[in-house]
Amino acid sequence: MSFVKGVSVAEAAAVIRAGRLVAFPTETVYGLGANALDGAAVERIFAAKGRPRTSPLIVHVDSVEMAHDLAARWPDAAETLARRYWPGPLTLVVPKRAVIPDIVTAGLATVGLRMPAHPLALELIRAAGVPIAAPSANRFSELSPTTAGHVPESLADYVLDGGPARVGIESTVLSLVDAPLLLRPGVIPLPEMEALIGPIAVAAAPGTGPHESPGMHARHYRPATPLFLLLPGERPPLGKGAWMRMGREMPENALDYAAVLYETLHRLDAQGLDWIAVERPPDTPEWAGVLDRLRRAAG
Ligand code: TXA
Numbered sequence: 001m002s003f004v005k006g007v008s009v010a011e012a013a014a015v016i017r018a019g020r021l022v023a024f025p026t027e028t029v030y031g032l033g034a035n036a037l038d039g040a041a042v043e044r045i046f047a048a049k050g051r052p053r054t055s056p057l058i059v060h061v062d063s064v065e066m067a068h069d070l071a072a073r074w075p076d077a078a079e080t081l082a083r084r085y086w087p088g089p090l091t092l093v094v095p096k097r098a099v100i101p102d103i104v105t106a107g108l109a110t111v112g113l114r115m116p117a118h119p120l121a122l123e124l125i126r127a128a129g130v131p132i133a134a135p136s137a138n139r140f141s142e143l144s145p146t147t148a149g150h151v152p153e154s155l156a157d158y159v160l161d162g163g164p165a166r167v168g169i170e171s172t173v174l175s176l177v178d179a180p181l182l183l184r185p186g187v188i189p190l191p192e193m194e195a196l197i198g199p200i201a202v203a204a205a206p207g208t209g210p211h212e213s214p215g216m217h218a219r220h221y222r223p224a225t226p227l228f229l230l231l232p233g234e235r236p237p238l239g240k241g242a243w244m245r246m247g248r249e250m251p252e253n254a255l256d257y258a259a260v261l262y263e264t265l266h267r268l269d270a271q272g273l274d275w276i277a278v279e280r281p282p283d284t285p286e287w288a289g290v291l292d293r294l295r296r297a298a299g
């Protein structure tokens with residue numbers, strides 16, 4: 001595959017229209033995008049990532065109106081949340097229209113829709129003239145990329161460089177197919193969304209029970225270096241290691257912490273250490289997204 005890195009939205013849009021793959025910036029992490037209405041193009045995403053075909057993709061839109069056109073049903077709660085949080089790090093799962101090929105949603109009758117907040121992402125969708133299906137631009141089970149430099153060279157036909165991702169962890173995923181159900185925490189605190197639409201149930205973590213949601217996979221990035229999530233007073237094992245403590249090596253605030261989390265894991269994991277010791281952040285709504293990613297990384 002030819003590999004081009006650049007800053008031209010026009011070139012990137014031409015690659016999308018040709019049925020090929022573009023890695024592009026969003027405010028959460030970089031995505032690996034294809035024309036969401038072209039099943040053959042979306043096939044290339046699964047092949048490039050080594051992603052199981054049972055794992056549905058998020059479809060990125062450039063407006064609430066584009067979301068309306070892709071949803072078979074658009075609940076009031078979806079309208080309320082989209083008007084409040086889009087463009088932004090919230091994915092809404094709703095019943096899909098037939099125009100979205102089954103490969104995009106892993107055969108599910110529902111689709112995850114999100115309007116990303118990065119200006120280049122919105123320009124790309126607009127210039128391509130189609131919604132863009134995109135998972136994070138990493139190989140399956142590797143760490144999500146938060147810079148263009150993190151994107152593995154062989155994945156995409158074009159990498160659109162939009163600088164470091166501002167949010168730093170993947171979007172909050174909320175299903176509105178039945179009663180509201182949180183499928184993946186992100187940086188938006190749950191009580192804030194509940195204040196707008198009422199109670200939201202929380203899905204069991206993947207692999208932990210019978211209530212697993214379709215499309216949730218337990219397998220996730222785990223650094224090669226053993227990572228320990230430690231409570232206050234707990235100590236890491238002997239050997240050479242690195243700490244990630246709040247207000248010391250890491251920011252004190254959840255949003256700032258999320259913004260540098262993957263970059264930090266990337267860097268520390270490359271140092272050949274015996275351990276990475278992470279001071280466990282508080283179990284509060286603000287920290288839910290960060291805590292979820294740390295738990296997965298700790299295994
Ligand atoms: O921030 C993000 O969400 C990034 C950027 C690129 O937008 N994308 C991302 O995609 O993280 P991915 O493929 O790594 O994660 C998509 C998540 C998965 O947990 C998947 O199961 C869930 O969204 N998902 C997508 N469509 C779904 C559906 N129809 N039903 C249930 N879950 C769905």
Ligand code: MG
Pocket residue numbers: 135136144
């Ligand atoms: Mg991913």
